[in-house]
Amino acid sequence: DGGITQSPKYLFRKEGQNVTLSCEQNLNHDAMYWYRQDPGQGLRLIYYSQIVNDFQKGDIAEGYSVSREKKESFPLTVTSAQKNPTAFYLCASGQGLYEQYFGPGTRLTVT
Amino acid sequence: AQKITQTQPGMFVQEKEAVTLDCTYDTSDQSYGLFWYKQPSSGEMIFLIYQGSYDEQNATEGRYSLNFQKARKSANLVISASQLGDSAMYFCAMRGMDSNYQLIWGAGTKLIIKP
Numbered sequence: 001d002g003g004i005t006q007s008p009k010y011l012f013r014k015e016g017q018n019v020t021l022s023c024e025q026n027l028n029h030d031a032m033y034w035y036r037q038d039p040g041q042g043l044r045l046i047y048y049s050q051i052v053n054d055f056q057k058g059d060i061a062e063g064y065s066v067s068r069e070k071k072e073s074f075p076l077t078v079t080s081a082q083k084n085p086t087a088f089y090l091c092a093s094g095q096g097l098y099e100q101y102f103g104p105g106t107r108l109t110v111t
Numbered sequence: 112a113q114k115i116t117q118t119q120p121g122m123f124v125q126e127k128e129a130v131t132l133d134c135t136y137d138t139s140d141q142s143y144g145l146f147w148y149k150q151p152s153s154g155e156m157i158f159l160i161y162q163g164s165y166d167e168q169n170a171t172e173g174r175y176s177l178n179f180q181k182a183r184k185s186a187n188l189v190i191s192a193s194q195l196g197d198s199a200m201y202f203c204a205m206r207g208m209d210s211n212y213q214l215i216w217g218a219g220t221k222l223i224i225k226p
Binding site for chain 2 (some may be wrong): 043044045048090097099101104
């Protein structure tokens with residue numbers, strides 16, 4: 001089945017540790033996106049990539065890093081520099097100007 | 112700058128009734144797209160419907176329709192014959208040149224369908 005997978009669904013980390021969230025798509029989409037969602041809030045764009053080996057910062061990129069070495073994969077690293085990393089993280093992919101399709105999300109808790 | 116406004120933080124609707132979720136937008140682009148997504152309590156974002164700014168007809172997808180009023184800059188989502196499974200957060204989003212073609216999101220409306 002075509003779609004977007006994110007793993008793990010729940011992730012717990014200690015403060016000061018870096019953590020990498022996985023996102024894979026088999027929709028053959030060129031563009032991929034990472035969003036953060038806090039409770040009761042809308043989505044905020046962290047990073048996006050429109051082509052392999054290229055990515056741009058979104059509205060809240062500080063404390064995050066990404067890579068795009070393959071078309072199918074767009075992992076997000078939450079670094080220890082991120083002041084408030086506990087949140088719900090959503091990955092999406094899309095083609096052209098049309099809709100984005102989302103993965104199931106990863107709930108990250110940092111204590 | 113582009114902006115999406117959803118003025119209804121929450122709504123209660125009786126099952127089987129129609130419901131309208133409000134969305135207004137602000138853009139200076141001539142060409143843009145408007146999207147609605149549903150987010151159930153499980154968290155995934157589900158694409159519902161798309162309307163292009165040059166589309167003359169309102170978009171429809173099953174029980175979902177988009178009431179597009181370009182002059183008023185509104186793009187309300189209408190759900191006909193609501194069902195219990197429609198209870199979720201609903202987000203309106205826009206894409207246009209001003210935002211470098213990224214999606215601009217509204218704050219969402221929490222819809223609860225009462226049996």
